[in-house]
Amino acid sequence: MTTVQTAIGPEKTMVLNMGPQHPSTHGVLRVLLELDGENIIKAGVDIGYLHTGIEKTAEALTYSQAITITDRMDYLAPLSNNLVYCLAVEKLLGLEVPKRAQYIRVLLTELTRIGSHLVWLGTHAIDLGAMSVFLYCFREREELLKIFELVSGQRMMTSYFRIGGLALEPPVGWTDHVQRIVQRFPSRFDEYEELLTKNRIWIGRTQGVGILKAEDAIAMGVSGPSLRGSGVDYDVRKYFPYSSYDEFDFQVPVRTEGDCYARYMCRVLEMRESLKIVRQALEKIPPEGPVKADAPGIVPPQREMMKTEMEALIYHFKIFTEGFAPPAGEVYQRIESPRGELACFIASDGSPKPYRMKVRAPSFVNLQALQKMVEGHLVADAIASIGTLDIVLGEIDR
């Protein structure tokens, strides 16, 4: 098993296992801490407790079937996973998605970002003792899960995006529900800030804690709010816009202190920016129009057409029995997930199943920075550092 090489010697220090079962590791994560009292002399990270072979499984499924296993990687932002995979396959195919579907994708992905940050804020706060925040965040998240259930039938593992667009037309009147969220949430975010932003205890637990310098963050490949809290403005939505994000007006919050408080501010402001994007998307989405690309042989035909037209029936049959075969080649598609640069690398050999699907999980890369953030500090600060990185073990281990 993984052990920590003791720096001082067994008499003076104690090796403590934090995890894999621990309420504050946010998943099955094991952190080995060599302690001198409360000071961490050395830290080691052990992962793999949630490894389920998703990438291997994808090689045995067709491109359409593989969408369903993507949900479970970053399980707090399932639509982000769906999106990165669908965009990667669409890039491979050179397939253009209709604007209406693109805008709906943006809207739902931004709601997912808010939902994910709500879990982050609630769990990070409760780890540090602010228990009420957890309940308030989950109260808001419940509204979002109702929207996801309304459009896709599923609260979490939506698999709502498909190669070429969306799985289904969203139900009539769904935008009214989103409108209510857009109206209600800003004051809720104000509530959280009122409880935390100027709170002495919160500031004491997060300012100056878990410092990550910009050069270290870049060298360690850290991305997302964990990187932007250290002063680097890399956000994939701005650097390499996808799914029409360049048509939306929003800011990317950046802070320079590089501590837990800076990352907290980045994520809270990001939630507000996401609401701005949702508001714009509500205006942009045309009331009617296709939600799937017109690509016979790749995108299944409408059911009524499949039941009445011979060509449509044959396409339907071929898609669901053989699958479709993209050209041979490799693509790397990145998106900005709530945790950072989430990317999907697909190598195709011209067959209907992905030859290799690799998911670049932001939490996997960001977690490497933990060692540097906690060594030389207190155990209590390790809790804050793990929370501030916003990791999800599902995408770390895959």
Place this chain on the structure above:
Amino acid sequence: MTDTSDLEQNPIVAKIRAWRPEAVAEVNLFRGELTLVIYREHLRPLADFLRTEPDMAFTFLSDVTGVDRFPIEPRFELNYHLLALSRRQIVRLRVRLPGNDPVTQSVVPVWPTANWHEREIFDLFGIRFEGHPDLRRIFLPDDWEGFPLRKDYPVEGPR
């Protein structure tokens, strides 16, 4: 794939050809993504060059991905996805390794983020990285036998 004469005008390709023309085996462009296939002995020096050369400045290594092309030789492929933050530019480096000698130099001294990526590739493909500070399995237990992402490893597992 596009006409290779345009690709030679691409500033990144031109810069690398000027630095060490024998390092590049192949250049291709697919779906707007530039890939340079590099001979493995040149990978480490090229990595240093791409990170430190001022007008290259590829300081961000997004990802390292392994692919098993069994039974085609060279069997293994490593893809390095680089990003130059200052220029918002991306490039992919590819290295091919033979099945009977899947070893290459680690790029951890150049991009520390490669640490866990290389461990993951070692764990799941069995490719070794010389110079890696701590090359051991990352997901699977230390006493696991076999390399699951290899094409000759069953998807159902060892049972």
